[in-house]
Amino acid sequence: MTISGGSWPAPRAGSPSEKAERAQLETKSSARGLEPQERLDWLRLSRSEGVGPITFYALLRRFGSAAAALDALPRLSRPAAAMSRRDAERELAAIERLDGHLVCWGEPLYPSALAAVEDAPPVLTVIGRVELTLAPMVAVVGARNASANGRRFARDLAAELGESGIVVVSGLARGIDAAAHLGALDKGSVAIVAGGVDIVYPEENRALHEALARDGAILAEMPLGTEPQARHFPRRNRIISGIALGIVVVEAAAKSGSLITARYALEQGREVFAVPGSPLDPRSRGANDLLRNGATLTETAGDILIQLGPLLQGRPPPPAIAPAQPRSPLGPRAAMPASGAVVSEDAALDLIIEKLSPTPVAVDELVRQCQLSAAAVATLLLELELAGRVERHPGNLVSLR
Amino acid sequence: MTISGGSWPAPRAGSPSEKAERAQLETKSSARGLEPQERLDWLRLSRSEGVGPITFYALLRRFGSAAAALDALPRLSRPAAAMSRRDAERELAAIERLDGHLVCWGEPLYPSALAAVEDAPPVLTVIGRVELTLAPMVAVVGARNASANGRRFARDLAAELGESGIVVVSGLARGIDAAAHLGALDKGSVAIVAGGVDIVYPEENRALHEALARDGAILAEMPLGTEPQARHFPRRNRIISGIALGIVVVEAAAKSGSLITARYALEQGREVFAVPGSPLDPRSRGANDLLRNGATLTETAGDILIQLGPLLQGRPPPPAIAPAQPRSPLGPRAAMPASGAVVSEDAALDLIIEKLSPTPVAVDELVRQCQLSAAAVATLLLELELAGRVERHPGNLVSLR
Numbered sequence: 060m061t062i063s064g065g066s067w068p069a070p071r072a073g074s075p076s077e078k079a080e081r082a083q084l085e086t087k088s089s090a091r092g093l094e095p096q097e098r099l100d101w102l103r104l105s106r107s108e109g110v111g112p113i114t115f116y117a118l119l120r121r122f123g124s125a126a127a128a129l130d131a132l133p134r135l136s137r138p139a140a141a142m143s144r145r146d147a148e149r150e151l152a153a154i155e156r157l158d159g160h161l162v163c164w165g166e167p168l169y170p171s172a173l174a175a176v177e178d179a180p181p182v183l184t185v186i187g188r189v190e191l192t193l194a195p196m197v198a199v200v201g202a203r204n205a206s207a208n209g210r211r212f213a214r215d216l217a218a219e220l221g222e223s224g225i226v227v228v229s230g231l232a233r234g235i236d237a238a239a240h241l242g243a244l245d246k247g248s249v250a251i252v253a254g255g256v257d258i259v260y261p262e263e264n265r266a267l268h269e270a271l272a273r274d275g276a277i278l279a280e281m282p283l284g285t286e287p288q289a290r291h292f293p294r295r296n297r298i299i300s301g302i303a304l305g306i307v308v309v310e311a312a313a314k315s316g317s318l319i320t321a322r323y324a325l326e327q328g329r330e331v332f333a334v335p336g337s338p339l340d341p342r343s344r345g346a347n348d349l350l351r352n353g354a355t356l357t358e359t360a361g362d363i364l365i366q367l368g369p370l371l372q373g374r375p376p377p378p379a380i381a382p383a384q385p386r387s388p389l390g391p392r393a394a395m396p397a398s399g400a401v402v403s404e405d406a407a408l409d410l411i412i413e414k415l416s417p418t419p420v421a422v423d424e425l426v427r428q429c430q431l432s433a434a435a436v437a438t439l440l441l442e443l444e445l446a447g448r449v450e451r452h453p454g455n456l457v458s459l460r
Numbered sequence: 461m462t463i464s465g466g467s468w469p470a471p472r473a474g475s476p477s478e479k480a481e482r483a484q485l486e487t488k489s490s491a492r493g494l495e496p497q498e499r500l501d502w503l504r505l506s507r508s509e510g511v512g513p514i515t516f517y518a519l520l521r522r523f524g525s526a527a528a529a530l531d532a533l534p535r536l537s538r539p540a541a542a543m544s545r546r547d548a549e550r551e552l553a554a555i556e557r558l559d560g561h562l563v564c565w566g567e568p569l570y571p572s573a574l575a576a577v578e579d580a581p582p583v584l585t586v587i588g589r590v591e592l593t594l595a596p597m598v599a600v601v602g603a604r605n606a607s608a609n610g611r612r613f614a615r616d617l618a619a620e621l622g623e624s625g626i627v628v629v630s631g632l633a634r635g636i637d638a639a640a641h642l643g644a645l646d647k648g649s650v651a652i653v654a655g656g657v658d659i660v661y662p663e664e665n666r667a668l669h670e671a672l673a674r675d676g677a678i679l680a681e682m683p684l685g686t687e688p689q690a691r692h693f694p695r696r697n698r699i700i701s702g703i704a705l706g707i708v709v710v711e712a713a714a715k716s717g718s719l720i721t722a723r724y725a726l727e728q729g730r731e732v733f734a735v736p737g738s739p740l741d742p743r744s745r746g747a748n749d750l751l752r753n754g755a756t757l758t759e760t761a762g763d764i765l766i767q768l769g770p771l772l773q774g775r776p777p778p779p780a781i782a783p784a785q786p787r788s789p790l791g792p793r794a795a796m797p798a799s800g801a802v803v804s805e806d807a808a809l810d811l812i813i814e815k816l817s818p819t820p821v822a823v824d825e826l827v828r829q830c831q832l833s834a835a836a837v838a839t840l841l842l843e844l845e846l847a848g849r850v851e852r853h854p855g856n857l858v859s860l861r
Contacts, residue, residue, distance in 0.1 A: 170553060212738070250482075280822050335744070335757075337613070337614055337735075337736070337738060338613065338736070338759035338760070339609050339612070347759060350751065356748060356752045
């Protein structure tokens with residue numbers, strides 16, 4: 060079985076027959092997840108050079124399945140280097156040796172809140188109690204050089220959230236992150252790491268890493284064995300906010316990583332909570348700034364539970380139940396025709412390149428200017444993107460590199 | 461000269477002739493203040509037993525001048541005990557010996573922001589640099605048992621406000637109040653005390669009291685020699701908020717006096733600023749609660765100056781200039797007829813008593829039910845109030861005692 064284009068419902072699709080088709084496919088997918096062969100293809104495509112999440116989903120829509128997209132890669136303007144089957148098999152085997160899971164978007168074990176994010180990771184590696192990622196989650200994040208009081212507060216807050224059935228997620232960094240994991244560990248805590256789930260970082264958190272791998276869960280977008288690098292952290296932060304219903308910033312200096320996570324949270328429509336602190340402590344600056352900009356002032360777990368109340372009701376956390384209909388990570392883009400009309404004519408490609416410039420332009424505007432179908436433009440842009448000639452920007456904008 | 465009823469403009473008065481009359485009287489009053497004899501009468505009436513600020517202004521409107529009101533007191537249902545002329549002369553002489561001032565509502569030296577408050581004190585006693593009370597003011601208040609950090613913050617904040625031309629007002633209590641006065645002393649600070657301006661309280665603030673009497677100003681509603689009592693403090697707090705453009709709460713426990721001041725400030729339409737603090741410190745509870753309810757988060761003097769910006773522009777602080785047209789402390793009550801129609805007929809009085817009960821009722825509703833004129837009802841209520849039979853409540857409500 061292949062995941063057909065139809066399993067990537069365009070959000071606008073609303074006719075009775077489309078709804079029925081979508082429901083049917085979701086039931087099929089959520090009942091058992093991907094076949095082993097499909098899982099391998101998803102892994103290969105997601106790990107292929109130049110294929111980020113947005114491109115991944117675009118390829119899947121364009122070619123109908125990961126296998127078909129892998130077949131097509133060499134024919135595209137500038138072939139993306141696909142991950143070899145052998146490397147993918149090695150990665151899967153390594154995950155299995157850790158008793159871990161490779162979870163693909165849309166599968167029953169894929170966290171439902173994260174599934175709704177436009178650039179959700181197509182595949183996640185999880186070790187530990189993977190079922191924890193299906194419970195309602197709240198992220199507790201903050202400064203690495205946190206004060207003793209800040210760490211104590213984070214630990215107690217996480218413990219209280221845990222007692223209320225919330226799984227506490229954080230980044231397994233020093234300071235607030237570590238304190239939050241510790242506080243929630245016996246109720247359930249999930250670490251989202253920037254490198255591979257098997258890489259301990261920082262070294263001082265080794266014991267906590269081992270405890271989370273056993274009693275909690277550790278989750279990563281990057282392959283096993285990846286040493287975390289500076290550029291990985293912002294991408295990791297989007298998962299911390301995206302997987303949670305809300306994030307709590309405990310202590311954070313101005314311009315700190317926690318504020319990046321808070322910005323992602325706002326973009327993703329998540330609740331942002333901030334713990335006030337004295338203006339005399341620079342570690343309060345970030346959280347106080349968030350409060351000034353409308354974050355919910357947080358002194359106790361009750362402040363969070365009250366605010367999230369409506370979101371916590373009617374959540375289907377038990378592992379056996381499918382995630383609540385996630386919207387497609389493709390967002391409100393034009394639907395690709397199911398037939399996959401072939402439009403890679405040079406003339407059309409030249410026309411699009413002529414209309415593009417280094418200044419980002421809306422895809423809708425491009426469609427209008429080129430007088431091509433939305434589907435044809437989407438396909439051509441995808442090819443140009445894979446060829447490294449087009450760059451995508453937030454808000455469905457594109458520019459020439 | 462007597463202050464005629466016309467000098468207490470009803471806020472609704474808007475005809476060209478009324479406006480002209482009001483402007484004429486304000487010019488007369490603000491150019492030189494009250495005559496010595498009038499000042500004595502104001503003092504006597506305001507210090508008469510059972511005559512609070514609201515009643516004071518009602519009497520003034522009803523009888524046209526303090527002297528006429530004093531004459532009428534014995535004829536009222538239950539005569540209020542007027543302050544004797546001799547006692548008033550003694551009080552004035554004592555104030556003079558302290559180089560102090562008795563400032564009456566509407567006089568050039570009466571603080572304009574306070575003048576706009578419904579129950580503004582009819583007379584104020586001020587020692588020190590009385591002209592400081594004409595500058596734009598900000599109140600800085602907080603806990604008596606403040607932390608060292610809180611006191612440091614209050615002192616630095618007050619100094620910064622002082623450097624920006626703001627006079628810092630506070631309550632001369634221990635902790636935050638004392639720190640705020642200290643920080644602003646060399647630029648200008650005003651203490652509003654609950655007892656008489658000559659009473660040092662608490663004893664540990666003796667040096668600060670003396671410094672404020674010399675380099676700043678100390679202001680009180682109560683007569684010289686009054687020892688402050690518990691019931692005086694909330695009334696004092698309404699002056700702290702009423703005299704200022706805004707109040708800053710630095711550290712305040714839940715249910716503390718600073719929160720009472722903040723509530724007055726909201727009722728009076730003042731800006732409320734609060735300094736965030738750690739949830740682990742109970743002294744942060746009050747300020748954090750204010751932030752939760754919409755107070756402006758304050759980390760620096762800049763946060764205050766930005767928010768007050770529009771209020772600070774166009775302020776006429778120099779002592780020679782009259783306060784910007786204060787609205788009558790009578791608020792939006794019905795205007796009393798200038799002729800002062802006599803309506804104290806027993807029938808009307810009985811009718812009103814019949815309609816009243818211990819449950820507060822709106823004066824407007826009473827007017828409708830009694831089918832009397834608003835002016836007549838106001839006069840009758842005033843007599844009943846002076847007789848101790850009627851109690852007034854916020855929102856222009858009255859009840860039977």
